[in-house]
Amino acid sequence: MTTTALRTTLAAAREADRAALIGYLPAGFPDVASSIRVIEAMVEGGCDVIEVGLPYSDPMMDGPTIQRAADRALSAGTTTEDVFRVVEATAATGAAAVVMSYWNPIERYGVDRFAERLAKAGGAGVITPDLIPEEADAWVAASDAAGLDRIFLVAPSSTERRLALTTDACTGFVYAASLMGVTGTRTQVADTAETLVRRTREVTAASGLPVCVGLGISTGAQAAEVAAYADGVIVGAGFCQRVLDAPDLETGLIAVRSFAEELAAGVRSRG
């Protein structure tokens, strides 16, 4: 494998001296067809990368907003196959599409089969929040075979040893969780985020692996703040909230597009 759409996109953002904007939405929220339209609005507004969430019944890293969105998707009958359909539609927008999934649905689908199917759908990689590199042998083999990036997470609690081990196992980027908590909007970006990125860069100096920050970023100003030190800014709950708050889909799409524009301006306002 030489490259992926994800790597190309992140490299282009770095070349342009800005951070990439990574937007998250659960596939099937509020239903499969509508989730594709929301993602299209996110891309129109300026998202470079879309994290397509595989809605899961036991989302241990997610706060109430994304839990509600995932519940809606599951209630609408969203399945793993639907996630691939949403990935196909996402890739068709020109944005890089990665899946964010807890491990159990992937294991249940079949690790090799999941990787092959995702690659065929045009997906560039998978973010696996509850898989640690030491237990990822099957995933490393399957993602290598399918040409997919694998994104693991680091957190403020990660030791130097774990930062090195995790980033060595990552391709595409490493997901830096800004704080010891769950997804959701917050009034301030945690001050642990910048320290974590700096510590992570100390172990990725040789590889140049991009470091993208997620958790608690929900305004253009916060995106600009994080863009000053990170390669990518990950936003999820803010998009879900706008869809949840809208009286109908069309209104929601306008709010989502405008929110993406605000964030896209933020990631271009580096220092």
Next chain:
Amino acid sequence: MLQDEFGQTLPSHSISAGLDYPAVGPEHAHLADTGRAAYEPITDAEAMEAFRLLCRTEGIIPAIESAHALAGARKLGERLGPDAVILVNLSGRGDKDVDTAATYFGLVDPEGQR
């Protein structure tokens, strides 16, 4: 884990909140796989009968989770006979469970008037 064909967790039921979870921890799975522990199911009714028994005979209110162990001990005792010595780990106390127990035993009316 209790799961559907897509790996989504399925709803579980137990009268004990602490056991009302669709999966099992890795330590228990390991103990079972290596033959160091045996696991037997207990129904809500068996657990609550054991709960009542310990309250009545010892004046100790067991946690409903622990009442499952007591119910298991009763079953084991029936198999092993009166000379057996059985040690039960009463892992929690049941004062947190009195509302659940009162409802189960019909000691409150459904409108909440005690």
